[in-house]
Amino acid sequence: MSKRKVVVGFSGGVTSAWCAGWALRNYPRDEVVLLWHDTKAEHKDTYRFLEEMERALGMVRTERSDGRTLDEVVIDEGMIPNNRAAFCSRILKQEPGNKYIRELQEQGITEIIRVIGYSALETERIQRQWAIAWTQSTLWCPVTVRFPIVEESITKQDCADWCSCVMGVVPSEQYEDFEHANCDGCWRGKYNYWLKVKEVRPDIFAQRAALEREVGYSCLPDVFLEELSNRPVGKSYHRKESIEIGPCECGS
Numbered sequence: 555m556s557k558r559k560v561v562v563g564f565s566g567g568v569t570s571a572w573c574a575g576w577a578l579r580n581y582p583r584d585e586v587v588l589l590w591h592d593t594k595a596e597h598k599d600t601y602r603f604l605e606e607m608e609r610a611l612g613m614v615r616t617e618r619s620d621g622r623t624l625d626e627v628v629i630d631e632g633m634i635p636n637n638r639a640a641f642c643s644r645i646l647k648q649e650p651g652n653k654y655i656r657e658l659q660e661q662g663i664t665e666i667i668r669v670i671g672y673s674a675l676e677t678e679r680i681q682r683q684w685a686i687a688w689t690q691s692t693l694w695c696p697v698t699v700r701f702p703i704v705e706e707s708i709t710k711q712d713c714a715d716w717c718s719c720v721m722g723v724v725p726s727e728q729y730e731d732f733e734h735a736n737c738d739g740c741w742r743g744k745y746n747y748w749l750k751v752k753e754v755r756p757d758i759f760a761q762r763a764a765l766e767r768e769v770g771y772s773c774l775p776d777v778f779l780e781e782l783s784n785r786p787v788g789k790s791y792h793r794k795e796s797i798e799i800g801p802c803e804c805g806s
């Protein structure tokens with residue numbers, strides 16, 4: 555058995571799916587792990603994408619989840635997450651991921667390479683992941699991190715095209731309205747994001763607004779979601795890395 559593991563963050567997004575394919579092209583299959591954390595708040599089509607993509611890759615994802623729903627975490631913490639304090643991400647994704655790395659080290663794995671689908675635009679997140687990998691390294695088990703999207707100069711559109719045209723798996727419907735396949739109603743969203751949620755997913759918007767009132771905090775700095783439509787926002791929701799996920803033209 556190999557003593558090295560290549561742990562790909564497999565989130566349901568197009569970049570992480572492309573990274574899974576990249577890892578399988580660059581490392582022995584038995585070393586690759588597709589690590590997934592269920593927030594129990596993903597868009598239903600993201601769950602479909604995950605299942606179809608793991609079948610297309612011939613892999614079974616490894617799940618390490620907190621077990622609680624996103625709402626349960628918010629209620630337990632007595633706070634609403636926001637763009638600067640996204641404790642939901644820490645509890646539901648980072649901590650189960652860190653526990654899995656420790657689990658591998660305790661199993662005697664001697665080298666861990668974490669593979670993350672960040673783009674070159676996400677410099678702060680990349681630096682942070684390097685720092686985390688450094689703290690996770692031990693004398694007998696170094697942990698390093700690779701960012702194939704940056705290394706290979708791949709765009710998000712390239713990743714979406716690869717999912718559709720090469721793997722035959724249509725990206726999550728979440729990309730039709732939002733730039734990431736995040737939780738339905740991501741607490742890190744800002745004003746225009748929430749106006750877009752209100753427009754296209756009024757059910758989710760109403761649920762998030764009610765939870766804000768129940769907990770007594772808002773995710774935005776100066777307004778509760780239920781009051782948001784009364785505020786002049788002034789610009790439309792802008793997707794920095796928007797992608798087209800319409801019919802694929804490359805044949806199949």
Ligand code: SF4
Pocket residue numbers: 593595624635640642643646736737739740741742
């Ligand atoms: S996607 Fe958004 S709401 Fe979901 S865990 Fe991450 S920060 Fe929290």
